[in-house]
Amino acid sequence: MKKIVTGLLALTVIGLLIELAVVQAKKIGNTQGYEPDQPIPFSHKIHAGENKIDCRYCHFASERGRIAGIPPTQLCMNCHDQIRKDSPEIGKLREAIASDRPVEWVRVHELPAFVYFNHSEHVRGGVNxxxxxxxxxxxxRMRQHSSLTMGWCLNCHRDMGNAPPHDVKTATGGDCARCHY
Ligand code: HEC
Ligand code: HEC
Ligand code: HEC
Ligand code: HEC
Ligand code: HEC
Structure with missing residues (x-):
């Protein structure tokens, strides 16, 4: 029985290594500092900074689920039906709604598919x-601030002391499976 479990764990790790090789080969390029152009020059400084709009007003899924989500265009119009409605950039928002197409925001943060990350566990756990x-x-312009590597996750878990694994050196497959399946 023990042999089978060890064997399965080894297979999981080998599987992960193969996936990593594929990821490396593709070089998806979502690295720290990544700051792509967006179809509309949306500014967090204007909205969350100068106008102090709460992050969760727009990223309302972040407390409830795995993803924080990008707000639907209709939500922008709560304000932009009035504010700056003659700006060509706001015109693009109206066009998107009229033609029933979402704005094609370029994704900035993206973990490999073999990692499980859940926003609500962190936001409700008191991480800002x-x-x-x-x-x-x-x-x-939105930019990837952190490295999003495994070491980055583990360092914070170690510092905050209440998340897996409690000791990487003695970590078991069970600890690994909290973030990998
Ligand atoms: C008025 C709505 C609005 C508010 C308020 C807002 N955001 Fe955003 N956020 C967006 C939109 C739209 C995008 C997609 C465009 C972009 O990346 O700039 C986005 C993108 C992001 C992304 C990158 C998503 C990706 O592709 O990886 C992060 C991270 C983020 N926001 C965090 C925050 C945080 C933290 C706050 C509060 C300090 C905040 N946002 C406030 C609308 C908003
Ligand atoms: C709660 C109100 C509010 C919401 C919701 C909101 N905005 Fe804004 N937005 C503002 C304000 C206030 C300004 C600054 C207007 C000014 O400087 O005159 C602004 C400015 C802008 C500008 C600059 C306009 C220009 O002239 O180029 C863009 C682009 C923009 N917003 C896009 C968005 C998008 C996209 C969303 C939805 C993801 C959104 N806004 C949601 C309040 C809002
Ligand atoms: C513990 C770290 C952490 C915290 C806290 C956190 N995020 Fe994230 N965020 C991430 C990671 C990692 C990703 C990439 C997730 C992926 O690719 O699966 C991400 C992705 C995003 C995205 C892209 C879309 C999505 O949901 O995948 C948005 C938007 C976002 N975060 C907004 C926020 C907002 C707003 C808050 C606060 C309410 C927040 N995040 C808190 C780590 C965090
Ligand atoms: C707190 C979450 C977390 C835990 C716990 C965790 N990992 Fe990871 N792991 C990640 C993230 C995020 C990545 C992707 C980013 C990267 O490659 O650094 C990753 C990547 C990997 C990779 C790809 C190679 C690499 O290092 O980049 C392997 C193999 C791996 N993990 C194995 C493990 C094993 C074995 C354990 C248990 C001892 C474990 N992980 C525990 C988050 C975690
Ligand atoms: C800035 C600190 C920080 C970072 C960075 C961080 N976490 Fe966490 N994480 C926490 C805290 C704190 C908790 C415990 C929340 C609570 O009290 O419920 C947690 C909890 C978790 C849990 C739930 C643990 C359980 O009880 O099963 C998982 C899974 C997890 N994190 C995965 C990740 C992954 C994957 C990454 C990297 C992509 C990451 N975390 C990055 C602080 C962080």
Whole structure:
């Protein structure tokens, strides 16, 4: 029985290593500092900084589920039906709604598919958005602030003391499976 379990664990790790090789080969490029152009120059500085709109007003899924989510265009119009409605950028929002197409925001943060990450566990556990995403309220263009590596996850878990694994050196497959399946 023990042999089978060890064998299965070894297979899981080998599987992960193969996946890593594939990821490396593809070089998806979502690295620290990644700061792509967006179809509309949305500024977190104007919205979350100068106008102090709460992160969770737009990223309302972050407390409830795995993803924080990008707000639907209709939510922008709660304000932009009135504010700056003659701006060509706001015109793009109206066009998107009229033609029933979402704005094609370029994704900035992306973990490999073999990692499980859940926003609500962190947000409800009292970790601030900024501890992971940096000073978003001063960004005119969204940028990946943290490295998003396994070491980054583990360092914080070690510092905060209440998340897996409690000791990496003695970590078991069970601890690994909290973040990998
Ligand atoms: C008015 C709505 C709005 C508010 C308020 C807002 N955001 Fe955003 N956020 C967006 C939109 C739209 C995008 C997609 C465009 C972009 O990346 O700039 C986005 C993108 C992001 C991303 C990157 C998503 C990805 O592709 O990886 C992060 C991280 C983020 N926001 C965090 C925050 C944090 C933290 C706050 C509060 C300090 C905040 N946002 C406040 C609308 C908002
Ligand atoms: C709670 C109100 C509110 C919401 C919701 C909101 N905005 Fe804004 N937005 C503002 C304010 C206030 C300004 C600054 C207007 C000014 O400087 O005159 C602004 C400015 C902008 C500008 C700059 C306008 C220009 O002239 O170029 C863009 C682009 C923009 N918002 C996009 C968005 C998008 C996209 C969303 C939805 C993801 C959104 N906004 C949601 C309040 C809002
Ligand atoms: C413990 C670190 C951590 C905290 C805290 C955190 N995030 Fe994230 N965020 C991430 C990671 C990691 C990703 C990439 C997730 C993926 O690719 O599966 C991400 C992705 C995102 C995205 C892209 C879309 C999505 O949901 O995958 C948005 C938007 C976002 N975060 C907003 C926020 C907001 C707003 C808060 C605070 C309410 C917040 N995050 C808190 C680590 C964090
Ligand atoms: C707190 C979450 C977390 C835990 C616990 C965790 N990992 Fe990871 N792991 C990640 C993340 C995130 C990545 C992807 C980023 C990267 O490659 O650094 C990753 C990547 C990997 C990779 C790809 C190679 C590498 O190092 O980049 C392997 C193999 C791996 N993990 C094995 C393990 C094993 C074995 C354990 C148990 C001892 C474990 N992980 C525990 C989050 C975790
Ligand atoms: C800035 C600190 C921080 C970072 C970075 C961070 N975490 Fe966490 N994580 C926590 C805290 C604190 C908790 C415990 C929350 C609570 O009290 O419920 C937690 C809990 C978790 C849990 C739930 C643990 C359980 O009880 O099963 C998982 C899974 C997890 N994190 C995965 C990740 C992954 C994957 C990453 C990296 C992509 C990551 N975390 C990065 C602070 C962090």
């Amino acid at each position: 958005c900024q501890q992971c995403h940096g000073p978003v309220e001063s960004m005119t």
